[in-house]
Amino acid sequence: MSKFTRFVVDDIRFPTSTDFDGSDAMNPDPDYSAAYVRIETDAEDGLTGHGFVFTIGRGNDVQCAAIAALQPWIVGRDVEEALADLGGVWRELVHDSQLRWLGPDKGVIHMAIGAVVNALWDLRAKREGVPLWLLLARLSPEQLVDLVDFRYLSDALTREQALDILRAAEPHREERIAALQRDGYPGYTTTPGWLGYSDEKLARLSREAVADGFTQIKLKVGADLQEDIRRLSIAREVVGPDIRIAIDANQRWDRDEAIAWIRELSRFDLAWVEEPTSPDDILAHAAIAEAIAPVPVATGEHGMNRVLFKQLLQAKALGVLQIDATRVAGVNENIAILLLAAKFGVPVCPHAGGVGLCELVQHLAMFDGIAVSGTTDGRMIEYVAHLHEHFAEPVEFVDAHYRAPKLPGSGAEMLAASIAEYRR
Template identity: 55%
Template sequence: MLKMTKTIIKLTVRDVRFPTSLEQHGSDAMHTDPDYSVAYVVIETDQGMQGYGLTFTVGRGTEIVVCAVEALSALVVGKSLEEIVSDFRGFYRLLTSDGQMRWIGPEKGVIQLATAAVLNAVWDLWARSEGKPLWKLLVEMDPRKLISCIDFRYITDALTEEEALDILVKAQTGKQQRVDQMLKEGYPAYTTSCAWLGYSDQLLKQLCTDALNDGWTKFKVKVGADLKDDIRRCSLIRQMIGPHNTLMIDANQRWDVGEAITWVTRLAEYKPLWIEEPTSPDDILGHAAISKALAPLGIGVATGEQCHNRVMFKQFLQASALQFVQIDSCRLGSVNENLAVLLMAHKFKVPVCPHAGGVGLCELVQHLILFDYISVSASLDNRCVNMDIPAHHSKPFNCGQVLK
């Protein structure tokens, strides 16, 4: 008799690092010498099928993430794909609530990064076994099935299962037009590749000129280490991109709350759309105070690349502490938890502008943002996705080109 189930018989994980710090690619006010890295996971079934997943990290910390993935592997190996996806919520809980491991989280830090890497591989295996890219698997999935992948524990005071289902059902209208539009036009994107903190003004000018020539219209500049430098760099970029293109600034958690307000007020004349990670990523009320103070200047607060779970995002949304939700395909517990955050953001009417840039993030997050547009938000207002690519490749990114 033909065996139909796909049992996962092996998980391997590799520590992969790139020496990006040598030329200051990826540098910011808190990570001055980042070596972009990933814990790279491959799962394999008894039928020889593979699923690939990763989590982005920076430098030597990757060793610890790799250990955490190894510690989780016993929960995955021996399970069949069918068994997992028939109760994906239960499997998510198994990984995040395991009695021997939960104490070192829960749902945060290294163990959450490892959970993301493992679950990203499972989602990849699922999509491959259906012969579809992930975004298509999500977009074509029955809304009830999608909901069954989400762990609603701790978020029902903000979003119930019924409300989530209602959002997905409503967004079925016009879905095919949005699929066609995305395949044709792609999703709006911005770049940070011109203005990492460690880049000289000369390099910044050259990369900005190239990016403008290539058609980019939205640019993010790293700030936060030295106010005079920030004023000079923001003024330079604003002059180069003109009044109509978009500028965002990112401080990577450098300031205290009061300092953030004063500093960003000094940069307001360059008209940034948002200030990203102004202070500690855990300080929800601090973000709320900054949001309130900067609203009259027309500057929003963006955060999420170090927002480690749906419960944090829930509180940011409830406290009006952010105006742009920056989901991350590897910081949150994979697609399962990202779905929860996309649906909450929709309910609270806050646009999602995913974080990406690091190794593999741009490739992963495009699937989530396409799903968001096609099946949840149906809106492109005030939305764009981070698509950093190595400086010498800075071409605008068209999702439609690679997602077929």
């Protein structure tokens, strides 16, 4: 029997704006940051649960305050009991009637809950001595659906339907685990495509991406149509016809502008068009998806919660669903979203990059491939070669594939030296 004793919350900021890493049409000068929490217990194992919310700078302090405000829900509780019922803990936090007013189910308070939930998953995986993806991949269908809250989802996905999906993927889990450990999980790269880069840098990084074995790259677009045409011409020429090129507008357009703009770019044989407009605009995404078919619409990194994803799927508004590890209320809500995607037959290609998003989200994609969708066909995790050196188990990325993490935990653990150096 042990108890949670305290949260240690740190406001961590990397000064990435100085070299334009991560610049796009909506985010000209991000300082990649993390509102970072370590949850301590009085257990003799000395293990701590780590979680965080990725932000891009200003406001990271607000996100830290929100995480710290959740201490009373966790500190003092029995550790074993909480970790054995993370579905229950999730419901308690998300449905707290007073906290809920601050969302509901969205924004700062929801992401804060996500950091705490993810930290508890990190601790549970460490205690069980396995990486999170493997822990999830070996839970039973019943255990998995107990983690999910089906409120507001039942018109698209019931508990019974979720069980059917998970049971259908159950028979060959162990083979898929072995295949993953052997082959890794496919990735694509955004490294060449930031808006702030010169043409020369774009061409060089695109060429390197192909040499590195990538089958898909992604370019940021949306600031200037003629620039986009020029940059896509360069990229397409460098990579040749067989490499997929996705584009990402980072919410830059209104509906009709998006349709017109994308039509100008579709001659470059686009793998997908990401975030064409407001992430909240289901109806506009549906109209864009219809207008630009067969080019698929991709969105999700700003997708606030499971109710939004449900509607995007119901409205046929996306062809690629991009989960994010720290935007929603943690592992549990992402399991709900993976189940919704499987129900609608839409591939999940997670958003990553930022601070530690690759480290975290790979666990969810790998779990999806083993136990939910049961496939990696048409699936890829975004890969950005930034800031991995600050993590206890940095992403291992070989031949354009994520290697399956081996260390116990969720991947969230940042090096103490990095925390000390970059915290405010």
